[in-house]
Amino acid sequence: MNPAAGNLADLSPSAVSLRGSWDDVPAAVITAIETRTGPIEQVQPAQAGYSSHVAATVYSGHRRVFVKGLRSEHPAASTQGCEAAVNPYVVSLGPRLLWRVETDGWDVLGFEHLEGRSADYRQGSEDLTLVADVMTQLGALAAGDAPVSRAEQRWAAQNQDASVVELLHGDTLLHTDWHHTNMLVTSERTVSLVDWATATVGAAWIDPACWVVWLIYAGHSPRSAEQWAARVPAWRAAGRHALDAFSEVLAVYWRHIAEHHPNRMTGELRDAGAQWAAYRRSGVPVGAYG
Numbered sequence: 001m002n003p004a005a006g007n008l009a010d011l012s013p014s015a016v017s018l019r020g021s022w023d024d025v026p027a028a029v030i031t032a033i034e035t036r037t038g039p040i041e042q043v044q045p046a047q048a049g050y051s052s053h054v055a056a057t058v059y060s061g062h063r064r065v066f067v068k069g070l071r072s073e074h075p076a077a078s079t080q081g082c083e084a085a086v087n088p089y090v091v092s093l094g095p096r097l098l099w100r101v102e103t104d105g106w107d108v109l110g111f112e113h114l115e116g117r118s119a120d121y122r123q124g125s126e127d128l129t130l131v132a133d134v135m136t137q138l139g140a141l142a143a144g145d146a147p148v149s150r151a152e153q154r155w156a157a158q159n160q161d162a163s164v165v166e167l168l169h170g171d172t173l174l175h176t177d178w179h180h181t182n183m184l185v186t187s188e189r190t191v192s193l194v195d196w197a198t199a200t201v202g203a204a205w206i207d208p209a210c211w212v213v214w215l216i217y218a219g220h221s222p223r224s225a226e227q228w229a230a231r232v233p234a235w236r237a238a239g240r241h242a243l244d245a246f247s248e249v250l251a252v253y254w255r256h257i258a259e260h261h262p263n264r265m266t267g268e269l270r271d272a273g274a275q276w277a278a279y280r281r282s283g284v285p286v287g288a289y290g
């Protein structure tokens, strides 16, 4: 498997994907979207991602807009509000939100369309530096007042320990979903961050820690994954105990995801999470980031 390709064929769609077809969108919703885009002439479904009912590039004249929508009654629809709320804070790092349409049972966001490909997280990839750089930039934003959930609440189900709850607390805006398909690498070798559905405010080292699991999934050893995470200043400033504790939280989180959405990809992410926690439990060697 080539995880960096984000191959949907490796997924069990019924187990994981919410994706439907553009034809599922009611005519009244299309009409409302067209008041923003102009008459839609072409719709090109997104090749990656699976957490929206529709995600597509729509064409109207010379204009292109990236549209993602969820049925409002679905529990995941609240993530649309999260993306909308966080967008003004992160336009320097990702696409601008152009409009939001909430009508006839649908919640739809229209973003500036970006040209790019998914990041490649495999060993030796030149994208790794770019992702570490964009993560560093995100960590430097003064965005702790973004109206999104707090890390303490976000991982409450995976952690009951009050001392760990304390460790997660912070005032950094975090992306948290470092799935390689949420990083669009442009031909100018910049990375745009898309899919802020699970943006969270918390301790600054949480984002590089979330990335570690994706790096192990892409084939890195835990040590190599941590060396990449250590490119991000917040990781280097993090306490050993905080990282140890959060590796356990993420292992529980990914186990839960794999149980509830069983497919090859989530199984491998569960194994990556477990591998990282085991590595930390065995004691990270001094100088491992050198």
Ligand SMILES: Nc1ncnc2c1ncn2[C@@H]1O[C@H](COP(=O)(O)OP(=O)(O)O)[C@@H](O)[C@H]1O
Pocket (backbone or CB within 6 Å): 046, 047, 048, 049, 050, 051, 052, 055, 066, 068, 095, 111, 112, 113, 114, 115, 181, 182, 194, 195, 196, 197
């Ligand atoms: N603004 C954008 N312009 C172009 N393509 C985008 C844009 N935003 C997202 N995409 C592409 O569409 C895919 C799905 O969008 P995403 O926001 O990740 O939704 P989800 O993962 O919830 O389905 C992304 O993985 C990316 O490949």
Ligand SMILES: [Mg+2]
Pocket (backbone or CB within 6 Å): 048, 049, 050, 051, 179, 181, 182, 195
């Ligand atoms: Mg996505």
